[in-house]
Every structure is written in structure tokens, then in C-alpha cells.
Amino acid sequence: MSDQNIKAKRPLSPHLQVYKLPFSAYMSILHRASGAFLALFGVFLILAFSYSLMCGAECYDALVSLLGTLIGRLFLFALSLCAFYHMFNGFRHLFWDSGKLFKIDNAQNAGAFVMLATAAAVLGYWYCAYYYVLMK
Amino acid sequence: MPYYKKGEEFYSPLKSAKNTGSAKSGVHHWIHQRLTAVALLILMPWALWSIHANILGASYDEVVAWLSQPLNAILSVLFIITVHYHALLGVQVIVEDYVHKEWLKIAKLVAQKLFYVASAIACIYAVFSVAL
Numbered sequence: 001m002s003d004q005n006i007k008a009k010r011p012l013s014p015h016l017q018v019y020k021l022p023f024s025a026y027m028s029i030l031h032r033a034s035g036a037f038l039a040l041f042g043v044f045l046i047l048a049f050s051y052s053l054m055c056g057a058e059c060y061d062a063l064v065s066l067l068g069t070l071i072g073r074l075f076l077f078a079l080s081l082c083a084f085y086h087m088f089n090g091f092r093h094l095f096w097d098s099g100k101l102f103k104i105d106n107a108q109n110a111g112a113f114v115m116l117a118t119a120a121a122v123l124g125y126w127y128c129a130y131y132y133v134l135m136k
Numbered sequence: 137m138p139y140y141k142k143g144e145e146f147y148s149p150l151k152s153a154k155n156t157g158s159a160k161s162g163v164h165h166w167i168h169q170r171l172t173a174v175a176l177l178i179l180m181p182w183a184l185w186s187i188h189a190n191i192l193g194a195s196y197d198e199v200v201a202w203l204s205q206p207l208n209a210i211l212s213v214l215f216i217i218t219v220h221y222h223a224l225l226g227v228q229v230i231v232e233d234y235v236h237k238e239w240l241k242i243a244k245l246v247a248q249k250l251f252y253v254a255s256a257i258a259c260i261y262a263v264f265s266v267a268l
Binding site for chain 1 (some may be wrong): 174176179188192193197200202212219223226227230234239252259261262263
């Protein structure tokens with residue numbers, strides 16, 4: 001085969017401007033984005049939480065009231081969304097790593113399941129937070 | 137098979153390593169990411185459940201009392217170590233994928249490593265100082 005034939009037979013990589021990304025590609029992007037969010041802000045929250053506990057009751061109450069503001073709650077909501085999504089989709093990734101769910105249908109269905117499970121878990125988590133914990 | 141093509145005997149291995157050659161390590165990175173992922177599948181639900189059961193709506197003293205129980209302190213330290221390690225491995229891959237200026241990439245990788253190690257130690261120190 002000549003050089004030109006080889007070049008002609010090579011698959012083209014997707015051109016992002018004209019290529020419609022499949023559902024699983026969006027999930028892959030979201031997985032990385034949520035992971036980055038958690039690695040930055042989730043770790044920072046753990047650091048702030050444990051540091052405020054060490055620092056004393058005043059620090060701790062200050063942090064809690066800061067997180068209790070609207071922006072604080074939105075931040076926690078985003079964090080919980082990322083945490084549940086990254087956890088469920090990470091589970092899907094572990095299936096792939098063990099050689100399962102490679103058929104396109106299976107991968108798509110598992111992805112849809114991850115989306116539904118994430119929505120259910122986040123809503124349930126915040127429902128419980130409001131109605132069982134904060135109202136007591 | 138030698139790493140060089142014929143006529144390239146005098147190139148240093150660095151040339152291959154900096155282009156498309158293997159760095160001869162990296163499998164441990166992949167394995168550790170999965171190991172910490174599996175650990176987090178256990179620790180993360182525990183942490184999310186603890187937030188509801190013991191932290192939300194609780195006073196400072198109640199949270200300290202919760203963290204002072206040995207099991208909770210141990211799981212917290214495990215959670216801190218695993219989260220930091222998993223996060224470090226993750227952000228490392230992101231920087232390696234998207235940052236192409238060599239000096240900036242190395243600077244970010246070093247800064248991340250230092251930050252996550254420091255943050256993990258600070259968190260663990262805080263847990264011990266509260267729990268003990």
C-alpha cells in the first residue's frame with residue numbers, strides 16, 4: 001500500500017465544531033469536571049471543616065453560618081451533585097475497567113441509570129437534610 | 137528491541153521519553169486511582185451519612201463528641217487520606233492532559249503535590265487534636 005492510500009484510509013478524528021458528541025461523551029466530560037470541582041472545593045471544604053473544629057467553637061459556628069447562607073447552600077448543593085455523580089459514574093467506570101458494559105447499548109443505559117440515580121440521590125439527600133435534620 | 141532507530145544510536149533516551157516514548161512507569165498511578173475509588177465507594181457513603189446523622193444541625197460539642205469516638209476518628213482519617221490521594225491522582229491527569237507548556241506543567245504538578253500532601257496532613261492533625 002502506498003503512502004497516499006494509507007493516509008486516505010486513516011480515520012478522521014472528530015472535528016468538534018461539526019461533530020455531534022454522543023451522550024456518553026458528555027458524561028465523560030462531566031465526570032472530569034465534577035472530579036475537578038470536588039478536588040478543588042471538596043478538599044477545601046474538608047480542610048476548612050477540620051481546621052475550624054480544631055480552632056474552636058467560634059470558628060466552627062462561623063463556618064456553619066457561612067455555609068448556611070444562600071450562596072453557601074448553593075455551593076453545598078453543587079458539591080453534593082458532583083459527589084453523587086462522580087461516585088455513581090465512577091462505579092460505571094469500574095465496570096468498564098473490569099471489562100463489562102462495553103456494548104454501546106449497555107454503556108448508554110448504564111449512563112442513563114447514573115443520571116437518574118444522581119438526580120434521585122441528590123434530591124433525596126437534600127429532602128432529608130431539610131425535613132429530618134434542619135426541622136428537628 | 138532497542139529504543140532507537142538505525143542511525144539514531146547517539147540520541148539520549150530523554151528524546152524518546154519527552155516525545156512519545158514510555159516513561160516506564162505509570163501503571164501504579166492507574167491502579168492506585170482504582171484502589172482509592174473502591175475505598176471511596178465505602179468511605180464516601182459513610183461520610184455523606186455522617187453529615188446527616190451527626191453533623192447537620194449539631195452543636196460544636198456534639199460534633200466534637202462524635203469525632204472523638206475511635207471508629208469515627210479512624211474512618212475520618214482514612215477518608216481524608218483517600219480523598220486527598222484520589223484527588224491528587226485526578227488533578228495530575230488533568231494537568232498532564234491540558235497543560236502543554238513544559239515549565240508550567242511541571243510547576244503545576246509540583247504545586248499540586250505539595251498542596252495535597254500539606255492539606256492531608258493539616259486535616260489529619262486537626263482530627264487528632266480534636267479526637268485525642
